[in-house]
Amino acid sequence: MRKFVLPVLVALALTACQAETPEPDAGYGLAGYNPKASESEKAACEAQGGEFRAAGLGGFMTCFTTPKDAGKSCSKSTDCSSNICLARSRSCSPVTPLFGCNDILDADGRQVSLCVD
Template identity: 45%
Template sequence: MLQRALAFLLILALAGCTLGAGLAKKPAPQADNPITGAAIATTALDAPKPEAAKPEAAPPVQPTPTTPATAKPAEPEPAISLPPEALACAKKGDKWLSSGKGTMSCVHFTKDSGKTCSKQSQCEGYCLARSGTCAPVTPMFGCNEILQNDGVRSTICLD
């Protein structure tokens, strides 16, 4: 009998817990979060992904209208006149460049630039003493240590 009474009390207690479930207050809607603004939405990791909106096709490119006959044609740029020395330099395949003190000169880029040398006669230009290689250009402006034809080290300065 005691067991029946305990079972009855247990059933009654459980029934009381579930009977009031429908009467419980629903949580108030969340106010805006002060950090993120609106309420934070959550999505389960295994939830189906929504279909992405397909991008609209770009409108066809319209050809640009041709210039009307009344528009002025572009004026040709004025030709740059070069001194005769610069023209002669260009004819040889060399470059007309600034030589340092506001003057221009014809600079030849050597074909054996960087080749190992021990005297000037082994190079198209100078044999540089510090590196033991042929100079990349000729003439070389400023002061440079070179190896002469007899292999003697000397300094040459060109302004």
């Protein structure tokens, strides 16, 4: 009888130590995952006049916008609303975000390279 009771008591004790299983977030299989996120992001992007399309090596969907001062002459990054002054043309970035490697002017007007993927 002892051989039967001891394992049962140990099993009951271990069962009491089990953590509660968290409920899935918002009914989705992965916490925080929302399958309709890209639809709402696309709508928000288009509402601000942007274009929602794949970008970078990863191909993630990104909202591209044209800054109001695109092409304006600049001598440092703070001259542009996007904070990106292209070094070669000394003009504000024509689009944000600006993917790839580009020579830009920093806040002090020094030329630096910026690579974004």
